[in-house]
Amino acid sequence: MTTLQAVFPLVQIAQQTRLAASKLALLSTEEKNQAIDAIALALESAQEEILTANVADCQAAVAEGIAKPLYKRLQLDEHKLRDAIAGVRDVGKLDDPVGKVQIHREIDTGLILKRITCPLGVLGIIFEARPEAAIQIVSLAIKSGNGVILKGGKEALRSCEAIVKAIKQGLSQTAVNPDAVQLLTTREEIFELLQLDKYVDLIIPRGSNSFVRFVQENTRIPVLGHADGICHLYVDKAADIEKAINITVDSKTQYPAACNAIETLLVHNSIASEFLPKVAEALAAQNVELRGDERTLEILPNIGLATETDWETEYSDLILAIKIVDFLEAAIYHIDNYGSRHTEAIVTEDLVAAETFQALVNAAGVYHNCSTRFADGFRYGFGAEVGISTQQMPPRGPVGLEGLVTYKYQMCGDGHIVKTYTGANAKSFTHRDLE
Ligand SMILES: NC(=O)C1=CN([C@@H]2O[C@H](COP(=O)(O)OP(=O)(O)OC[C@H]3O[C@@H](n4cnc5c(N)ncnc54)[C@H](OP(=O)(O)O)[C@@H]3O)[C@@H](O)[C@H]2O)C=CC1
Numbered sequence: 001m002t003t004l005q006a007v008f009p010l011v012q013i014a015q016q017t018r019l020a021a022s023k024l025a026l027l028s029t030e031e032k033n034q035a036i037d038a039i040a041l042a043l044e045s046a047q048e049e050i051l052t053a054n055v056a057d058c059q060a061a062v063a064e065g066i067a068k069p070l071y072k073r074l075q076l077d078e079h080k081l082r083d084a085i086a087g088v089r090d091v092g093k094l095d096d097p098v099g100k101v102q103i104h105r106e107i108d109t110g111l112i113l114k115r116i117t118c119p120l121g122v123l124g125i126i127f128e129a130r131p132e133a134a135i136q137i138v139s140l141a142i143k144s145g146n147g148v149i150l151k152g153g154k155e156a157l158r159s160c161e162a163i164v165k166a167i168k169q170g171l172s173q174t175a176v177n178p179d180a181v182q183l184l185t186t187r188e189e190i191f192e193l194l195q196l197d198k199y200v201d202l203i204i205p206r207g208s209n210s211f212v213r214f215v216q217e218n219t220r221i222p223v224l225g226h227a228d229g230i231c232h233l234y235v236d237k238a239a240d241i242e243k244a245i246n247i248t249v250d251s252k253t254q255y256p257a258a259c260n261a262i263e264t265l266l267v268h269n270s271i272a273s274e275f276l277p278k279v280a281e282a283l284a285a286q287n288v289e290l291r292g293d294e295r296t297l298e299i300l301p302n303i304g305l306a307t308e309t310d311w312e313t314e315y316s317d318l319i320l321a322i323k324i325v326d327f328l329e330a331a332i333y334h335i336d337n338y339g340s341r342h343t344e345a346i347v348t349e350d351l352v353a354a355e356t357f358q359a360l361v362n363a364a365g366v367y368h369n370c371s372t373r374f375a376d377g378f379r380y381g382f383g384a385e386v387g388i389s390t391q392q393m394p395p396r397g398p399v400g401l402e403g404l405v406t407y408k409y410q411m412c413g414d415g416h417i418v419k420t421y422t423g424a425n426a427k428s429f430t431h432r433d434l435e
């Protein structure tokens, strides 16, 4: 297969993206929305080509022995594609995140300060073999006025190529230069991309902790890490058993390969003997393999023993580790030790316990009585997401349009100088917020 780089060196591709992005940054909301509409139409027209490419990817992945949950993530059927295209149109309907006045302040008569949002420039986004992610990411990038260089997982290569081809075709009819969207196809290109700090403003690696760390250590470009999802559900002593069962099953089985699926279930000892047999039955009906600590095995003797490795593992599969704890604080301690700061949940009818959990657990999402699978830009009303940021500094959690802009301070005066405001006869600032 001919890679993009075989035709143009990566530095040239990045320069083209930067040029296209600088023009995109100046477009009106209407022009960007027209481009987003054109993307949706082009993806619809290319449906057959995209789905055929995906079938080829899936066949190749099966031949390579891909795990079933990862296969489901790779597979792009008509419904998934239709939903992704609907997501593109949703992004079109969202408020333009660019040009928002966050601060409008009179510093002194005739001296006005504004803080105004603006695009970041060019994004480099490395993601897994989940083809519809390319669609979500591009729609968010265009709406936020950014160029984007994509690199998807190798198993999804044909699908991503067909998607990006359609997107570029759609953009060619609009004010957005198709060069604003580029697709890389090899790992080698990632290493080169990391060196292009002159042309790329933000790298978003969606991948394992070690991969995110590798990226951070090998680039001068700012990195927004979207790393592991080792998510927990804690079933408190005051849990409603029915809710706890439904939430456990949904959090584990609704999309086991997603990073917001749970890997470990923590159960308070005083509810364990009633809750565990019931939840085990519900999970068995969904073919979930259970592994428990020694106390869990006393209640569920037929499951495997969980070891230290289990607490540290993101299975991305129908496997769930279970541990019994004696206190809410013990659950929080376990999460603090093994969690990845992604999404953590408690099931309880005790509001004080819920508040304590949500205050003390350090993660991008802290949930009460609902599934961890809600950690998603679309479900949060962001239209779509670039991924889920697991870092401490904002943006945290599902990254939508707001996470893809920065801001500038604009100051306008009339010959004002700082000397006027210093010394014995210093004039005072008015510091008056304006409409
Ligand atoms: N927080 C979030 O939003 C997300 C988190 N994740 C997390 O990522 C983890 C792994 O997911 P998985 O599906 O296995 O994704 P992979 O690790 O297989 O791949 C992710 C992307 O990173 C690239 N990559 C991985 N390792 C390297 C490397 N050493 N050098 C260069 N490129 C690399 C892959 O390229 P190639 O395919 O060519 O090897 C691919 O494009 C899981 O823990 C998952 O939870 C995943 C997606 C979203």
Ligand SMILES: N[C@@H](CCC(=O)OP(=O)(O)O)C(=O)O
Pocket: 073, 128, 130, 255, 257, 258, 259, 260, 373, 374, 375, 376, 377, 385, 387, 388
């Ligand atoms: N927000 C997404 C999951 C986040 C994500 O990208 O996960 P992954 O399947 O690891 O690519 C969802 O709820 O499906």
